[in-house]
Amino acid sequence: MNRTLSIVGAGRVGRELGRRLADMGWRVHTIVTRSGATARAAARSVGDGRPLGRLGPEALEADLVLITTPDDAIEAVARRLARLATGWLAGRVVLHTSGALGSEALDSLARLGAAVGSMHPMQSFARGRRPRLEGICFAIEGQPAARRLATRLARQLGGVPVVISGGAKVAYHAAGSFASPQLLAVIEAAARMLERSGFRRRQAVAALLPLARQTLDNFERLGPRGAWTGPVSRGDVATIRRHEKELKKWPKEYREAYRALTRLQRRLMGR
Numbered sequence: 329m330n331r332t333l334s335i336v337g338a339g340r341v342g343r344e345l346g347r348r349l350a351d352m353g354w355r356v357h358t359i360v361t362r363s364g365a366t367a368r369a370a371a372r373s374v375g376d377g378r379p380l381g382r383l384g385p386e387a388l389e390a391d392l393v394l395i396t397t398p399d400d401a402i403e404a405v406a407r408r409l410a411r412l413a414t415g416w417l418a419g420r421v422v423l424h425t426s427g428a429l430g431s432e433a434l435d436s437l438a439r440l441g442a443a444v445g446s447m448h449p450m451q452s453f454a455r456g457r458r459p460r461l462e463g464i465c466f467a468i469e470g471q472p473a474a475r476r477l478a479t480r481l482a483r484q485l486g487g488v489p490v491v492i493s494g495g496a497k498v499a500y501h502a503a504g505s506f507a508s509p510q511l512l513a514v515i516e517a518a519a520r521m522l523e524r525s526g527f528r529r530r531q532a533v534a535a536l537l538p539l540a541r542q543t544l545d546n547f548e549r550l551g552p553r554g555a556w557t558g559p560v561s562r563g564d565v566a567t568i569r570r571h572e573k574e575l576k577k578w579p580k581e582y583r584e585a586y587r588a589l590t591r592l593q594r595r596l597m598g599r
């Protein structure tokens with residue numbers, strides 16, 4: 329195939345997708361960040377691509393421009409690229425990887441004839457980790473040519489493409505937030521409570537992870553109601569009150585989150 333790719337914004341997602349696409353035969357044309365040093369580091373990490381410390385028209389010479397900056401920069405980057413364009417962009421595809429934004433963030437490039445879309449892997453990319461992409465959902469939306477390429481890329485990366493409407497993206501991304509960063513906050517709160525109860529950090533983590541993993545495993549096999557255990561599921565009101573009384577000694581966010589999650593359990597699991 330040997331098609332060419334520019335990456336604009338090469339952090340956790342840009343580098344990982346860049347590496348994988350390069351392995352799949354894409355030639356990385358340029359890698360753009362906001363400084364020469366980070367662009368060079370990104371090019372080393374991807375193993376290909378000309379590093380650029382600022383946006384230039386060269387970024388638009390590739391068949392695919394992948395914008396992997398933070399969400400808040402995407403629209404401005406697209407506008408800047410549109411100003412740098414020296415001609416009509418028909419035949420080019422521009423994709424961003426934001427979960428919350430739709431392809432309208434790339435309107436300025438669409439007006440020049442580029443096919444625009446978004447491709448969001450529902451996965452957590454942390455620095456220093458190579459996340460699994462096999463079996464991962466990739467939410468895809470945008471113009472037909474952009475959707476077609478994104479769908480092909482998602483499959484080649486081992487993922488499962490799911491086409492959604494631009495209007496559904498905020499809800500889609502909020503759902504992902506529940507399953508990842510919000511879940512992380514809940515687990516970390518639990519770990520800190522155990523630490524303050526006398527556990528060493530390692531013991532706290534070792535105590536909680538099997539519980540959390542078994543719960544997810546039960547959820548997968550039995551569904552939410554079958555997996556539901558704990559005082560709310562049993563109607564142990566006195567125990568819940570004891571928890572809430574104890575949580576008065578903790579920063580107020582612990583008690584607020586506990587209460588909100590108790591109400592959410594009742595609403596979702598029906599008691």
Ligand SMILES: NC(=O)c1ccc[n+]([C@@H]2O[C@H](COP(=O)([O-])OP(=O)(O)OC[C@H]3O[C@@H](n4cnc5c(N)ncnc54)[C@H](OP(=O)(O)O)[C@@H]3O)[C@@H](O)[C@H]2O)c1
Nearest residue numbers: 337338339340341361362366396397399401425426452453
């Ligand atoms: N991390 C995840 O788990 C995850 C998962 C799925 C989707 N996403 C989405 O993927 C996108 C990137 O997220 P990330 O976590 O990879 O972000 P990140 O690690 O913070 O990386 C962002 C990159 O963009 C560069 N950058 C920032 N502003 C720029 C600009 N104006 N022009 C050019 N480059 C710029 C930064 O480099 P310099 O600071 O050196 O310029 C950095 O390389 C976001 O839309 C995010 O919502 C993230």
